[in-house]
Amino acid sequence: MEERYEYLLDQYFSRRITPAEKNELDLLVANNPAFADVFGFQQKVSAAIISNERTQLKALLQQEEAKKNKGGFDTGGWSIWTKTLMAAAAAAIMVVAVIYFWPPNKAVEAPMAFIPYPNEFASAGGEDATTILQKASNDYQAGQFAAAAAGFGQLDKSVPAHVFYYGVSLVGAQNYTKALEILSPLVVSRNPDYAIPAQYYIAWSHFQIGNLEGAKLTATAYLKNPAKKGEELMRANAQKMAK
Amino acid sequence: MYDGFSFTDLYNQNRNKFMHWAKSWTGLKEAEVVDVYQDACIILWQKIQAGNLVLTAKPATFLFGIGRNVLRERLRGQKREPLPLPDGMNITDDDLNDFMDSPEEEMIRLQRNSCLEKIIQTLGEGCASIVRLTFFHDKNSKEIAEISGYASGDVVRQMRRRCLTQLRELYEKHCN
Numbered sequence: 001m002e003e004r005y006e007y008l009l010d011q012y013f014s015r016r017i018t019p020a021e022k023n024e025l026d027l028l029v030a031n032n033p034a035f036a037d038v039f040g041f042q043q044k045v046s047a048a049i050i051s052n053e054r055t056q057l058k059a060l061l062q063q064e065e066a067k068k069n070k071g072g073f074d075t076g077g078w079s080i081w082t083k084t085l086m087a088a089a090a091a092a093i094m095v096v097a098v099i100y101f102w103p104p105n106k107a108v109e110a111p112m113a114f115i116p117y118p119n120e121f122a123s124a125g126g127e128d129a130t131t132i133l134q135k136a137s138n139d140y141q142a143g144q145f146a147a148a149a150a151g152f153g154q155l156d157k158s159v160p161a162h163v164f165y166y167g168v169s170l171v172g173a174q175n176y177t178k179a180l181e182i183l184s185p186l187v188v189s190r191n192p193d194y195a196i197p198a199q200y201y202i203a204w205s206h207f208q209i210g211n212l213e214g215a216k217l218t219a220t221a222y223l224k225n226p227a228k229k230g231e232e233l234m235r236a237n238a239q240k241m242a243k
Numbered sequence: 244m245y246d247g248f249s250f251t252d253l254y255n256q257n258r259n260k261f262m263h264w265a266k267s268w269t270g271l272k273e274a275e276v277v278d279v280y281q282d283a284c285i286i287l288w289q290k291i292q293a294g295n296l297v298l299t300a301k302p303a304t305f306l307f308g309i310g311r312n313v314l315r316e317r318l319r320g321q322k323r324e325p326l327p328l329p330d331g332m333n334i335t336d337d338d339l340n341d342f343m344d345s346p347e348e349e350m351i352r353l354q355r356n357s358c359l360e361k362i363i364q365t366l367g368e369g370c371a372s373i374v375r376l377t378f379f380h381d382k383n384s385k386e387i388a389e390i391s392g393y394a395s396g397d398v399v400r401q402m403r404r405r406c407l408t409q410l411r412e413l414y415e416k417h418c419n
Contacts, residue, residue: 006400014383041411046378048359053379054285055360061254061281157368174249181364181371 005035009042056177059210114204115233116140117168117197120161140165145172160186164194168201176205196225200234207241215241254284257303260329261310268326269314279317283310292380300334308334358418362410370406377403 008025011017017025029036121137136151152166163186170179179201186198199222206214219241227235258280265276286309287302298305311326328334366374372391376382384396384403393399 006404010383010400013377014381014386016383041414042378042407044359045363045374045407045410048363049375049378050289052360052363053289057250057285057288058281060250061284064251064254065277174251181368185368 005038009039012039013042013046053177056209060174060176060208063208063210114172115237116143116145116172117165117201118230119165121165136165136169140169140172143172145169146175149173149175160191160194164198167198171201171205174208176209179205192225196222196228197231197234199225200231200238203238203241212241216243250284250288253288253302253306254281257306260303261307264307264329265310265314265326269318271314271317275317279310279313282313286313289379299338300332304328304332304334305339307332308339312336312339359414362413362417365413366406366410369402370409373399373403373406374410 005028008017008021008028011021012025025039029039119137119140121133122141124131124134124137132151132154136148136155139145139148139151146169149166149169149172152162152169155162155166157163157166163182167179167183167186170176170182183198183202183205186194187202199218203215203218203222206212206218219238222238223235223242261280261283262273262276265271265279266273269276271279283306287305291298291302307328311328314326363371363374373387376387376390382390384399387399388394388396391399393402
């Protein structure tokens with residue numbers, strides 16, 4: 001394809017196209033069937049990506065609504081406390097809320113909540129973090145998963161640990177689609193240190209976007225591996241997803 | 244990715260206020276308002292995620308403004324006054340221009356292509372990243388090169404050409 005054509009497509013899809021360039025593009029579409037075909041396909045790709053994302057986000061919100069309809073609780077800042085106080089008589093809700101916020105090592109029953117994997121880079125962090133790894137590790141430790149994902153995502157992807165923590169951070173940041181994309185190759189790699197826990201986070205991501213069948217399959221696969229110390233809550237959650 | 248709050252935070256923190264506001268002004272049923280509110284949240288979140296948005300007001304204000312536009316669309320044909328936003332929320336239609344699809348985009352969007360959606364998910368990480376940065380994050384080749392560490396925009400263009408050719412072949416094979 002001619003360089004000029006690609007430039008126009010670049011401008012169009014990055015939403016920087018000027019009126020004059022848009023006229024040029026419209027003329028090309030009208031008079032050059034080959035270009036019109038390429039442009040049409042790229043529009044379809046753009047629409048498919050956005051539509052796919054919207055479908056997944058919608059499924060996530062429908063899950064939030066389902067929680068509310070079941071008399072559950074949301075995670076939206078102060079509103080949970082308002083709701084909890086208003087429903088003080090509903091002791092069951094209180095119990096669920098307490099379990100939800102209980103530190104993982106004290107919980108008596110596994111909550112259906114995001115469980116960050118123990119940070120193997122914890123010693124790399126610190127208050128004077130300077131490298132990307134140190135900063136990502138600190139962000140991960142602080143529960144700032146979007147920032148942690150941004151950091152881990154910049155590291156060498158040939159190191160499985162970087163990829164794994166990148167994926168887990170994406171899960172923590174609720175970017176489930178991207179998390180699935182990043183974590184899936186780890187499972188294929190069969191590196192047991194990361195392939196097995198990656199299965200758990202893949203199951204969790206499927207569950208969060210409403211793909212219950214995918215969650216069930218992956219959680220079942222995860223549970224077939226020997227139980228590992230420190231993953232008790234993950235296994236308990238996986239058992240719920242595998243049902 | 245906006246680091247300040249999660250998608251479900253955005254949804255939950257403003258839901259009750261929006262529901263109350265929208266129901267009292269439109270008389271729509273609960274389920275219809277939930278649907279509108281979800282669409283408004285998704286539109287705002289996608290713009291935030293795309294990384295091209297400068298929030299000139301609080302996210303809640305944008306959310307109500309977008310929700311008002313979505314409600315207008317739903318109530319099209321019914322002659323109603325514009326809905327006044329809750330106190331303290333000021334936003335004009337001009338501020339919301341970036342959130343609305345053009346009629347052309349809307350038409351393409353409506354022709355949903357779930358087969359193509361599935362094929363896109365099978366792309367390898369490199370291709371998926373370039374395609375997503377191009378068509379979701381609205382980045383041009385030069386920007387993608389900077390973000391992803393490629394030598395130049397030309398390299399990105401070459402890679403994207405190969406990825407789209409691969410995608411096209413799969414599309415022709417499985418979706419036509």
